[in-house]
Every structure is written in C-alpha cells, then in structure tokens.
Amino acid sequence: MLHETSEADNILELSDYRVGFRTERGLAKAVDGVSLSLQRGSTLAIVGESGSGKTVLNRGIMGLLGANIIEGGSAKFQGEELANTSRQKFWGTKMAMIFQDPMTSLNPVMKVGKQVSEPLRLHQGMSKKEARDRTVELFTLVGIPEPMKRFSEYPHQLSGGMRQRVMISIALAIEPDILIADEPTTSLDVTVQKYILDLLVDVQSKSNMSMIIITHDLGVARGRSDEIMVMYGGRIMEKAPSESVFVEMKHPYTEALLSSIPRLSDPKHTRLTPIEGFPPDIVDGPQGCKFAARCKYAQDICLTSTPEETIIDTHTYFCHFPVGTDAGAEAFKSNKDRGFTAAGLRIKSKREVV
Amino acid sequence: MPKPIRRLIGLLGLLTIVSMVTFGAMNFLGDPLFNILGPVAADVDNPESLKVIEEAKAQYHLDKSLPERWARWAWDFVRGDFGVQFSSSGQPPVSDLIKERLPRTLELMAVAQIIAVSIAIPWSVLAASRANRRTDKISTITAFAFVSIPSFAMAVILFYFFSVQWDLLPDTYTATDPFWGISHDHRLIQLILPGFTLGLGSAAAYQRLLRTDLITTLQQDFILMAKSKGVSKRRVLYSHALRPSLFSMITLLAINIGFMIGGSLVVEQFFRIPGIGSAVVEATLREDFPVVLAIVMIVSAGFMVFNYIADYLYTLIDPRVRHEDTSKPRKITSMGM
Amino acid sequence: MNEEQEINADEVKNDSQASEEETSISDSTQLEVSEFADKKTLGFGFWLATFWLVLISFLAVFSPILPFKDADKNYIAYEQKENPLTGKVQERPVQPPYAPSGEHWLGTDQDARDILSRTIEGARISLAVGALTALFGMVVGGTLGMIAGYFKGTLDKIIGAIFLVVLSFPGLILAILIVALLDRSLLTISVTLGILGVSPIGRLARAQTLSFSEREFVMAAETLGAKKSRILIKELLPNVLIPMSTLAMLVIAVAIVSEGTLAFLGLSVQNSATWGKLILTGSGLSTLESSPWVAFVPMGFLFLTVASFNYLSDRIRDYFDVRDIFVTRD
C-alpha cells in the first residue's frame, strides 16, 4: 500500500484485517479484509449501510467483541500488533469509545457523575474530590447545564442529547490517543445531532487525538473528517480524502449513498436504505463484487471476479466500472439499454415512473 | 384509588377470609369444648360436670352461633387480644407464646437469609462471568441439586457431616433457653446448622435467578462501555453488572422471607428451635385452636405483606422505574408449602 | 438518479437456492453446530431423568411380584461365637443394623429389615402421594382455570378469587391442620396437598387458555358454530396441557417433599413406610452414627426422584418455551 507518511506517524494501521463470528450456519465474515491507516490527530469517517460491518470493525479494534470470534490479518495500534497485546492496557488510557445509543451504554443504576469520574480515579490517580471537580469541568466543557446537579443524577433523568454529552465527557476524561465514535448521533434529534458532532470535532481538533466517526450518512462525514471510507459487506468499497469523495466519487455504491443523504423532513431515527435490495449474506456471500446484485453498472465480470484495488494518489476504490470513467458510463448505458444489469436488476427508464 | 392502596385493602379482605375459613374449619373438625375442659366435656350426664360445661360455654361464648363467635374473636384480635392458650395450664394469653416464639423464628430467618445472599452473590458472579464454560456448567448442576434437596434432607445431611462425622458443631440441640439457661453464644452456634439448612436451598434458588440476570446484563452496552473505560474485570462484575441484575433476586428474597415465617417448621422441629413453626405444630397436635388461629393469621399476614412488598420493592430500589422501565423483574410464580 | 430499481424475481430465487446449499454444507463442516444443537434437543440429562423415573415407578408398581426381600421381615443374622461364660462355641444372633453386603445390598435398619426393600416399599406411597396430588391439582385446577380463561367475566373473577384465597393460606400449616384433625390416610394427604396445587396450576391454565382463546384456530371453530365444551376440550385443552404438565411435574416433586416434611412432623401416612418416614427413622443421632445408610438410602431415592421431576419440568419448559419461572420450595 502507498502511504504518504511514514508508519511512525500512524496511530492505527490495519492490513487485511478480518473478523468472523462463529454461527450456526458457519463463519459470518463481518469484516472481510480491511486495510487502512490513521494518522495521529486526524479523523476518519467510516460510512456504510446497516450491517456493513462498521461496528464490528471498530469493536474489533477496541477488543470488545468477546470470545466467539476469529480475527485475521493485522491490526497495529501505536506500532504494537493488537493480536499479541492485551487490549486492557489501552482501555481507559489510550483508547476510548462512544457508543451508538447513550441510553443503553450508560449504566442505568449508577450516577452519571460517578461514571465519568471512574476512569479518572482508576487511571489518573485522582482523589474523589479531584475527580469530581474534573468531571464538573468536563460537563461544562461539553455544554451540560447545571453540571453540579447533573453529577448526581441517573442516566434516565437526562435527555438523549445530555446522555450523549455525558458519554463524550467520559471519552474526554480518558484523554485517549484514539477516540472511536460509533454512530454517536443516530438516536438523537436532528438539531441535537449537529451540536454533538460539532462538539466532537471541536474537542478533537483542540487535543491531538485521532478519531474514527462511524455513520451511515455521508452528510455527517462531510466537513468533519479528513478521510472517508465507504464500507459494504465487510469490505472497503472506496476510500478518499473527505472532499474528493463528494466531487469525484468512483464507486457506484458511494454514488448511491450520496443520492440518499437524509433530509430534515425525515422522522428521527430513520434508518436509510439508500438502495433497493439487501446487503449480501456474510456467511457465504456472492462471488465477485459484493455490491453486484444491487449495482446499476454491473456487468458479467462483476459476478465472477472481485475488483482489484485501484489507487490514484490518495484515492482508493474497488470497482471494475468506476463512476465517472468511460468504462463506467458505457457499462451503465448498456445496462439501461437492455433494461437490466448482469445480475438481473431491472432498470426502469424515467418514463415508467409516474 | 391508586393500585397499591387497592391491593392493600384486598389483602385485608383476604386475611379476613383466611381467618373465617380457619375458624370455621377448626370448629367443624374439632371440638373446642373438649379442648378446654378435657374429658369432662363429654360427661354430660353428671350434673356437676354439666354445670362446669355450661360455665365454660358461657365464658368462651360457645353457646353463641359460629358467626358471632368469629366476630367476637375478630374484634378481640384487631385490638391485640389473641385469646388464651387452651392447652397450657393456667391458660396464659396466646400473645405471651407469640412474643416468646416469634423472635426465634425471625432470628433463624435472618441468619438463613444472610447466609443465602452471601453465598448466592459471589456464586452467581463467578458462574455468570464464565457463562457456559465448565465452571458455570458445574455450578448450574450444583444449584439444581441444592434446589432439589428438601430442607429436612439438608438438615440430616449437614447434621451428619458437621456434627456426627467431623464433630465440628454440637450434636445436641437445646436452643430452648430461657428454660435451659444456655448462653447467647451457645445459642448462636446452635443456629449455624439450621441457618445453613435453610440458607443453602435459598442460595441455590437465588443463584439460578441472579446468574441468568447477570448474563443478560453482561451483554449490555454499558458493560462494554465500562470495560472500555479500563475498569477491571472484577469491578465490572461487582460494581457495574451486579446492581442492575439484583432486582429479580430481591423480589424472590422478599417472597422467601414472607414464606419462611411459616416455612421453617421442619428445621425448627429437627433442631429443636422453639420458634413459631414448632409452636404451631405443637398447638395443632393438641388442638389448641386460639394458638393455631393466631399463628395462621400472623403467618399469612407476613406472607401476604412480604409478597406485596416484593411487588413494589423494585420500584423503590431501581432508580429507572420513574421513567420507562426497560427491565422489569420477571414474573415469579412461587409455589410450594 | 431517477430510475426506479427493482430486484428481479429470478435473482431472489437464485439467492434462496444458494443459501439452502450453504446451510447444508456448513452444517456438516462446522464444529460449532453442537453448541447450538444442544439448545434444541432435550439433552442427555432429560433421558437420564426419564430413565430413573421409569425405573423407580416400575419397581414401585411391581415390587410385590419382584424378587425383593420382605420389607417388614427381620432378617436377623447368626454367627458362631464362643460364649464367654460357658466357653462353648454357639450360634448367636448378630446385633443389627447390618452394613450393605451381598445379602443386603443397601444394608438393614436396627430391626434387621432390608433397606432396599423398604425404600422401594416407600416409593409406592411417596409416588402415589405425588401422582394423586398432581392429578387432583390438574383436574380441579385445570378445569377451573380453563373455565375462567375461556368464559371470562364474572366466572373468571369468582374463580380468580378462589385461587387467591387458597394461595393466601400458609400451605404447610393448612396441611398439618387438616391432616391432624381428619386422618392420616393416603387420600386425605394427597387431596390436602392437591388443594395447594390447585391455585398455581389453575392460574397457569387460565393464562394459557386466555391467550389461546384469541388465536385464529379457536376463532375459526367458534364461527363454525362449534359447541363451547367442544372448543374447550378439542381446541384448548391440548394447548394448555403441555405448560400445565410441566407445572404438574413440579407439583409432584413438591408433594413428595411435602410428604417427607409431614413425616418429620409426625404426620405422614399411617401404617406404611414412606420415604419421609424412612429418612426420619434413620436420622436420630445414634442411628446416624452407627448406620448412616438407613437415612441416606431413602434420601438418595427421594433426591433423585425430586430432582428428576424438577429437571424434566425445566427441560420441557425450555423446549416449549414456556417463560414463567416457578419457584418451588418446601
């Protein structure tokens, strides 16, 4: 792989990283060969539909997947191969995570103040009072009103947005080298979403921590990340510097995602299924390109051969008929002309839509 | 009317019915006059006996109708007058007996439940933290076996090993002070085996509930969150997972306490503890109805009250309850005697 | 991109075919299958428990015609021993109890009676108590519960109140009272214990009936004009029976234990050996010291039987996904 920077600058380094779950039907390959590197102080956004393996990838990095998994490939954190290291030594000091749903990821019967001050006391040797002061400080920082009062409240007494702020305070209390935010705003109101995201980015840019933001919404990633990685069926589809994804996206999947950025009019918690059809079976998925069944560009070759990695400068993608190329345009045209793709997906012409 | 209040009134109604049925049954199945007077009661041909009989009838209102007698009894009962003990000489008040015996049963119960909880918690945590691995499987089987050992069998087993075989604990049980004048320490020692007899069974029952709840809790996101904060495994288990998992167990604990007020009979009998259980057995065999009636009332009131408490307890101890409740304790149907 | 997209029907078909093939392949190749299979079968323990229950019931029923020793006979053993006074070698009786041996596989009690025979004799009464109790509870509780659940309304309220009242009695005290004041026959004891089983069984039957009576197949039968009694028996009973029988197994276990409890209070079935009475006889200090088998053999039988019933109930509940938790105790 090409890297602009030397390895030493990379806080996280995955190469052909794989995670499989042992299930009744066989091995569920939730993450299927992901390579990436994350620089110190930079932000990566991982975008993909539900079930594309975003959470599994990141919990795999955090070491939070439990025992029933098989990992493969290599994952290095600060130069250390994670498979050979006890993840425990990074927890609470160098790695931190914000979970998707702040309701279920805060302990319902422990006061929120205690939940924030716990890592301070355990890892930074603070006294009870010091930890309390620091917690109140953090609460103020993330914009929790009446921080003193909130300290001794339970999660259920707080609104969703407040709870997520508490989660962010916990992450900040840890002062990690890497912060992974797994869809930190999906369960929140649209107005609160923006605030929380901006808060995260703001805090991140002030400290020198690296961040991974996971989202199914390209719009969220825009302007809040240095690099965007699009995942599908456990694999990388496209990876590029943030802005270039929007102006010169190469992958049909990215294109489809982009056409479905959520609108304010959507009810909250809307899970977008941007493209007709379902994600591929991860136990024994299709041959060739995983997206083929739903891709409007798909040709015969897509069904049999997995596209190779194409790298143009900082832009990486996996596709036989990339968007915006002659090959892509031709493939789409031929599919449109015959009315369906090589995988049998029907393409209706505009006239049929009434 | 709020539901808790309605239920409380319902409980009073139930208690009334319980007392009526018991009162009626005892008068149908037994003969109170005979119990008061002994053989004299049958000697109706002798005018002297007849006079005694008439007097007793008048004194105990036996000449009145059954409903009236029940009403008199109930009126006395609510004012705290439980009547007299027919079968004891001098016919001392029933309340004397209760005052003497009830604390013994409560003491036994407290010891047993402390033992049960202090075994059940670490046991469940151990099992849940190794869910479905060998330790857990063995402990599940053990818990299952313990639940299937009746308390009289447990009493014999513990007594055999600890008192007979290994000689660690006393093999004669004389906890009947103040009559025997043994010291308080001695009495506590004599509570060890009965306490474990009742406690081990409860511990196993609690373990079965708590283990399942802990396993459910351990799959929650906030446990991952705690882990990712660098909280040690032990601390995750005891200070994060335990508390939100305790509610079903506490419910069962409350039910058990209510139940054990009347349910420690065999153990009291076996270890000669002069509690309320052995009192009711003695009184039943002697057909000492006022005593039986009073104890039936106390025991069923205790049982009902603790069941009632069990239903509302988690609303007091679970901070979530005021809002939408995500993890109500499961429905526990208690059965048995 | 305005084109509407649609998944071709053929495509879906292909997919499902493919996944069928996958499952058949992965089934045979994956090691993990056993872990999951474990949950779906009844398991080894289930058959072990069933085996024990069949065995003990068989022994109990057929013990009169099986070649066991006489449960009431005193098998005094004799030995050649020198009389210390006369110095002559004489045949003298050996002081019982006798430890387990080829003659008495599980030993004898102080009266030289064979423990195995007595324990099997005890099984007759103890199992009979269990069976009669459960039968009574099922018939009375089940009928009341199903009626309450099916007809709802006032009938439901009345029956519910009856269940509640029975539940409010301290069970064991009630049992002692009835048994002490009436008589100590097998029937009295079983019916008394059965009354205590009525409420839990009845409530379960009611709840099940209630939920099933709103299912389509019952509605369908109703609209076809089937008689209510017919619907209750043909449509509802089969569905109520499984959860009810899991509870009935627990009731059997509780009844067997309760018999033992009554025995320890001196109130068990008169003039017969029961497990409770056998254990009680063996549990005096001196007997435990000299011959622990007298108590422990019947206790072992009782334990295995109670545990088997508990376990079967547990497994079947798991298997049929009955969610209620029953807590039994004695």
Ligand SMILES: Nc1ncnc2c1ncn2[C@@H]1O[C@H](COP(=O)(O)OP(=O)(O)OP(=O)(O)O)[C@@H](O)[C@H]1O
């Ligand atoms: N414990 C598990 N056992 C088996 N399969 C799992 C497990 N956890 C996740 N998976 C599977 O792995 C795949 C990826 O799931 P993952 O949660 O990573 O998706 P995601 O991209 O985070 O989706 P979402 O947007 O819904 O959070 C899914 O198909 C999921 O079913």
Ligand code: SF4
């Ligand atoms: S064009 Fe072919 S390779 Fe590219 S995304 Fe579509 S199916 Fe995959």
Ligand SMILES: [Mg+2]
């Ligand atoms: Mg996710």
